[in-house]
Amino acid sequence: MTAYVVRRLLMLVPVFLAVSVVIFLIIHLIPGDPVDNLIKIGSGPEQRAAIVARYGLDRSLPEQYLIWLAGLVRGDLGTAIVAQRPVSTLIAQALPHSLALGGLSLLVSAGVGIVLGAVAMRYRDGPIDQAIMGGVLLGSTLPTFWLGLLMILLFSVVLGWFPVSGARTWSSLVLPVLTIGLAGTALVVRVTRIAMIEAAQKDFVLLLHAKGLPPSRIRLRHVLRHALTPVVTILALRIGWILGGAVTVEVVFARPGLGTLLIKALNQHDYPVVQACLLMLAMAVMLGTLVGDILQAAIDPRVRANLK
Amino acid sequence: MGLLEVDRLSVGIGRLTLLEEIAFEVDRGEILGLVGESGSGKSLTALAIAGLLPLIGARVTAGAIRFDNTDLTRLDESRLRKFRGRRIAFITQNPMTALDPLQPIGEQVDVVARLHLGLTADVARSRTIEILTQLRIPEAATIYRQYPHQLSGGMKQRVVIAMALAGEPDLIVADEPTTALDVTVQAQIIHLLTSLVRERGLALVLITHDMGVVAQCCDRVAVLYAGRLAEQQGVNALFATPAHPYTHALIDCIPKDGMARDSLTGIAGSVPSVAHFPPGCRFHPRCIGRQSVCETNVPGATALPGGVVSCHFPLNGDQRHG
Numbered sequence: 001m002t003a004y005v006v007r008r009l010l011m012l013v014p015v016f017l018a019v020s021v022v023i024f025l026i027i028h029l030i031p032g033d034p035v036d037n038l039i040k041i042g043s044g045p046e047q048r049a050a051i052v053a054r055y056g057l058d059r060s061l062p063e064q065y066l067i068w069l070a071g072l073v074r075g076d077l078g079t080a081i082v083a084q085r086p087v088s089t090l091i092a093q094a095l096p097h098s099l100a101l102g103g104l105s106l107l108v109s110a111g112v113g114i115v116l117g118a119v120a121m122r123y124r125d126g127p128i129d130q131a132i133m134g135g136v137l138l139g140s141t142l143p144t145f146w147l148g149l150l151m152i153l154l155f156s157v158v159l160g161w162f163p164v165s166g167a168r169t170w171s172s173l174v175l176p177v178l179t180i181g182l183a184g185t186a187l188v189v190r191v192t193r194i195a196m197i198e199a200a201q202k203d204f205v206l207l208l209h210a211k212g213l214p215p216s217r218i219r220l221r222h223v224l225r226h227a228l229t230p231v232v233t234i235l236a237l238r239i240g241w242i243l244g245g246a247v248t249v250e251v252v253f254a255r256p257g258l259g260t261l262l263i264k265a266l267n268q269h270d271y272p273v274v275q276a277c278l279l280m281l282a283m284a285v286m287l288g289t290l291v292g293d294i295l296q297a298a299i300d301p302r303v304r305a306n307l308k
Numbered sequence: 309m310g311l312l313e314v315d316r317l318s319v320g321i322g323r324l325t326l327l328e329e330i331a332f333e334v335d336r337g338e339i340l341g342l343v344g345e346s347g348s349g350k351s352l353t354a355l356a357i358a359g360l361l362p363l364i365g366a367r368v369t370a371g372a373i374r375f376d377n378t379d380l381t382r383l384d385e386s387r388l389r390k391f392r393g394r395r396i397a398f399i400t401q402n403p404m405t406a407l408d409p410l411q412p413i414g415e416q417v418d419v420v421a422r423l424h425l426g427l428t429a430d431v432a433r434s435r436t437i438e439i440l441t442q443l444r445i446p447e448a449a450t451i452y453r454q455y456p457h458q459l460s461g462g463m464k465q466r467v468v469i470a471m472a473l474a475g476e477p478d479l480i481v482a483d484e485p486t487t488a489l490d491v492t493v494q495a496q497i498i499h500l501l502t503s504l505v506r507e508r509g510l511a512l513v514l515i516t517h518d519m520g521v522v523a524q525c526c527d528r529v530a531v532l533y534a535g536r537l538a539e540q541q542g543v544n545a546l547f548a549t550p551a552h553p554y555t556h557a558l559i560d561c562i563p564k565d566g567m568a569r570d571s572l573t574g575i576a577g578s579v580p581s582v583a584h585f586p587p588g589c590r591f592h593p594r595c596i597g598r599q600s601v602c603e604t605n606v607p608g609a610t611a612l613p614g615g616v617v618s619c620h621f622p623l624n625g626d627q628r629h630g
Contacts, residue, residue: 203405210358210400211420211471212393222408300410301455 004307005294012286019286020072023278024065027271033057034081034269055081068275078272080265087276090261095280098258101176101250102242102284108181110235113188117231118224120189121196132189140186148179148252165254176253180246184238191234195227202226228299236292240285310335311511312357312479317371317381319349319356324582325369327352330537331609331616332530334511336478339502341526341543342515343558347579348532350515351401354483357513358398359388375479394424397472399482403464403489407456413467414452420474439470443500462493469500479511480504486521498525519562523547528615531555534579534590541615549624551610551617553595589620597621 035051052058056067071078077087120132155175156164163172199205200223208218247259258277265273297303310333319327327349334340342350355361357373359380373380375396380388392398400406407416417439418432427435433452440448443466456464465485472480482501486494502525505512516522522529522543529546531538531554539552550556557575577594580586586593592602599621607618 203400203402204408206360206363207398207400207406207468207471208408209360209363210392210398212389212391212424212475213419214389222411225410302409302457305455305457 001297001304001307004297005290008290008293012290015286016283019282020069020275020279021065023275023282024068025061027274027278028061028064030269032269034271036269038082068272072279077276080270080273082265082268082270083273087272090273091258091276091280094256094258094261097256098243098246100173101180101246101255101257102239104173104177105180105184105242105246106235106239108177109184109188109238110231112181113185114192114224114228114231116185117189117192117227118196118219120193121200121223122219124193124197129193133193136186136189139182140190142183143248144179144183145248145252147182148176148249151175151179152252172253172255176246176249176255179249179252180242184235184242187234187238188231191231192224192227195230196223199223199226225299229296232292232295232299236288236295237285239288239291240281243281243284310338311376312513313372313374314353314357315372315374317353317356317373318369319352319361319366320369321364321366325535326366326582327356327535329371330530330532331371332528332537332540334479334513334528336511337505337509338528339505339512339514339526341522341529342513342532343517343519343522343529344532344538345517345575345579347534347581349535350517350532351483352535353532354398354481354513354515357479357481358396359383359385359392360398390424393420393477394475395478397475397477397480399465399468399472399480399485401484401487403461403468406468407464409456411455412452413454413456413459417467417470417474420471424475436470436474439473440467443470443473445470461489462496465489465493465497466500469497469504473504477510479513481513481515483515484517485514486516486518494521501525519558523562531558534585535582536590537609537616537618538591539615539617539619541612541617545612545614551612551615551622551624552591552619553597553623554591556623557594589618597623 034055035048035057038051039048049058056064059067068078077091079085080087080090083090116132116136120129123129152164152175155161162174163169166172196219200219205218205223208222209215243258246257247263249255250257250260258280262274262277262281265277297307312334314330314332316329316331317327318325318329330349330353332340332342342353344350352361352366355364355366356368357380361367362385368381371381375391380391383391407413414433414436417436418429421427421432421435422429437448437452440451445451445463445466451459451463451467456467459467469485480501485501486497489497498521501512501514504510514521514526526543528540529543530540531552533554538554539546539550541551546555547559550559554575560573561575575594580590580593586603588604589595589598589602589607592598595602601620605620607620609616609618610622612622
């Protein structure tokens with residue numbers, strides 16, 4: 001198992017390199033450059049050339065890439081061209097907020113989603129199932145930013161339970177986490193329910209009943225366990241999405257975070273910041289997939305057997 | 309009166325009747341063979357005895373299943389569970405899919421004794437290893453910790469049998485326990501089941517479509533066709549003087565020594581599906597001895613010296629078709 005994890009981590013290195021090339025090229029393919037945001041109105045071509053030279057933007061793309069990569073290897077993400085601060089400082093400020101929001105949202109989707117999915121499966125086709133699945137349909141079709149606004153209106157403005165925006169206190173996390181978490185919950189409910197219905201039709205479940213085991217125990221210890229495999233896959237895929245895709249929610253709740261930082265940097269063509277943000281998101285996706293695979297192996301002995 | 313008495317049992321799904329008036333008995337130390345082609349209702353009968361019909365959305369519509377003088381069809385689910393796995397054990401058709409792939413073998417056997425006999429984890433464990441050893445599973449202590457995918461088909465079926473024995477049952481219902489196995493392993497498993505019945509005085513309902521297996525180990529045979537009982541007799545009488553043309557045709561399908569190549573016979577046609585059961589005797593479209601009455605009237609049960617047959621024109625020893 002340890003050998004497997006080490007091997008998987010090593011396999012991330014080439015993926016990481018490929019991703020870094022793609023990220024670097026994409027950002028440089030976008031028309032415009034950060035210099036436009038820096039030079040004062042009325043400055044001449046010489047001043048522009050000086051700034052371009054200062055940030056190495058006059059060199060060829062491969063050269064610029066290698067300089068960036070060399071910095072990365074040393075742990076140096078460079079200096080933000082427009083913001084004029086070390087990129088690592090900007091990331092260090094944004095990342096904890098994103099991790100808290102993303103991590104908690106993931107926990108909410110997983111916890112609430114699996115419980116509701118199992119309940120819906122238990123009362124399949126009955127009123128409880130239909131109520132849950134109706135709520136799920138609503139939850140997955142509502143745009144998150146709109147849901148966020150509605151929540152602010154109800155819980156902050158009308159009821160006054162939670163702050164409207166910001167990230168100063170833990171209570172300011174509640175609404176954004178619920179907003180993102182609900183969308184994920186809808187997905188997890190559906191996958192859990194379907195996977196459990198499918199697993200309940202397997203042969204071995206019949207034999208479990210024949211052994212005289214109580215149905216509730218069969219559902220929780222056997223059927224649900226089988227259903228967790230696809231659920232874990234879905235959740236692992238969402239890790240990266242939640243870290244970066246939370247940007248609309250971050251904007252609605254005026255929260256700092258990777259998403260907000262990325263959008264701002266993109267608008268200013270601040271290459272080093274954009275590259276660093278995208279790299280963080282790519283790494284989140286890669287690590288998320290890895291965690292998902294490790295969990296699969298923990299659940300299923302057949303997966304473990306294939307690792308050797 | 310037998311340990312298990314299936315009395316004019318009918319089973320249905322929705323408005324369809326799948327089984328009609330099935331009747332047979334099994335006593336301790338006895339093996340009843342339940343035979344018939346696919347679709348004749350053998351597995352459904354097994355599920356009915358184990359009280360598992362609700363799982364497939366079916367229910368008992370008439371008749372009784374008396375087990376040790378208790379009518380199982382009248383018990384609610386929680387009281388039925390006290391029988392299931394404890395006094396009535398079930399062995400399914402395909403050992404490849406019968407075990408939970410995510411749980412170690414040992415735990416799957418342990419749970420029966422822990423649940424029904426109230427054994428502690430340690431006692432259940434040593435008992436499981438003992439049962440596995442009795443079933444001639446080599447290195448039972450190692451197998452105990454292994455997962456189903458690490459075992460061969462024959463080994464898995466032995467584990468399924470161990471699960472059945474763990475509750476110290478009085479009756480085992482085995483639904484084609486050897487169909488999915490290699491021929492050599494088939495013989496071992498049949499031998500194993502037979503010796504369990506003889507040594508421990510269990511009752512066994514052995515569902516099979518293999519007439520060879522029936523001849524080899526069963527005491528009595530019930531032949532099902534399209535959801536009805538065609539014939540029930542002691543095994544020797546059944547093979548010597550089959551009374552139902554269907555039984556006769558099934559016996560004719562067994563390959564015999566000295567048969568010429570390509571002379572293997574079959575029964576023309578196939579078992580009709582529930583929605584297309586013919587009127588009258590359900591076997592009449594495939595019966596070579598049919599008369600016009602067979603097409604309209606359902607044959608009643610006629611008593612034989614040691615059994616019963618449902619046919620308007622039952623065969624006797626000297627008047628055989630074919």
